[in-house]
Amino acid sequence: xxxxxxxxxxxxxxxxxxxxxxxxxxxxxxxxxxxxxxxxxxxxxxxxxxxxxxxxxxxxxxxxxxxxxxxxxxxxxxxxxxxxxxxxxxxxxxxxxxxxxxxxxxxxxxxxxxxxxxxxxxxxxxxxxxxxxxxxxxxxxxxxxxxxxxxxxxxxxxxxxxxxxxxxxxxxxxxxxxxxxxxxxxxxxxxxxxxxxxxxxxxxxxxxxxxxxxxxxxxxxxxxxxxxxxxxxxxxxxxxxxxxxxxxxxxxxxxxxxxxxxxxxxxxxxxxxxxxxxxxxxxxxx
Numbered sequence: 001x002x003x004x005x006x007x008x009x010x011x012x013x014x015x016x017x018x019x020x021x022x023x024x025x026x027x028x029x030x031x032x033x034x035x036x037x038x039x040x041x042x043x044x045x046x047x048x049x050x051x052x053x054x055x056x057x058x059x060x061x062x063x064x065x066x067x068x069x070x071x072x073x074x075x076x077x078x079x080x081x082x083x084x085x086x087x088x089x090x091x092x093x094x095x096x097x098x099x100x101x102x103x104x105x106x107x108x109x110x111x112x113x114x115x116x117x118x119x120x121x122x123x124x125x126x127x128x129x130x131x132x133x134x135x136x137x138x139x140x141x142x143x144x145x146x147x148x149x150x151x152x153x154x155x156x157x158x159x160x161x162x163x164x165x166x167x168x169x170x171x172x173x174x175x176x177x178x179x180x181x182x183x184x185x186x187x188x189x190x191x192x193x194x195x196x197x198x199x200x201x202x203x204x205x206x207x208x209x210x211x212x213x214x215x216x217x218x219x220x221x222x223x224x225x226x227x228x229x230x231x232x233x234x235x236x237x238x239x240x241x242x243x244x245x246x247x248x249x250x251x252x253x254x255x256x257x258x259x260x261x262x263x264x265x266x267x268x269x270x271x272x273x274x275x276x277x278x279x280x281x282x283x284x285x286x
Contacts, residue, residue, distance in 0.1 A: 024235025032078035098133025229268035
């Protein structure tokens, strides 16, 4: 499998504000093999800290939340190594189970981990069966919780989501693979209005039926951005692991311009890129 990832070029037309946080991406270092149950490591040159720093310079990103990739399942060693390599500009979102010992959680926190993830889709390290247990640990640690599942089932899962104790985010525009209804949008707004839920703008292409410029995803994104700009975070979803060839690989500058155009104002965009991730992940205020 051959893939070349573009890391430089004309910057986005949208100027990212100082302190911008990329709240969703993955990163890999040599020496950490893929684990059973997950997908293989990304093809081509392993997308690691050096490559991502080029992307940061290109797009204008200052800080980053590195999310545990599915390839490593529940082994957080690569994630911890990447956070260490990136230094103070980086924090991490790991994978834990309800039985993860407190000593391990403390060690992860000391290493810069500020969140855990639930990924209830094929290849995910831990699914919704562990939601309440992982949520309880995240709440105890003061961590954020990233939750990803087949979004068209949102109404089925709504009673459980309403009871989450941690600060949590619905990943990847909700991943409404079978489409989104007004009832889904109302449910999203209701969850956000409870005060501990965020909505993540990232990976719009993963559930879009129309393709670029992703107007099917944009409609809901604009509605949520208008409703609660203080409850949105944004991420590049670099290195776009669903893209298996150079031809499929998105242009990150163009993708950034497209997604950021869904905010109703510069103020709303600033919240999503700077203030909101500071609140969600407990980052230093700039």
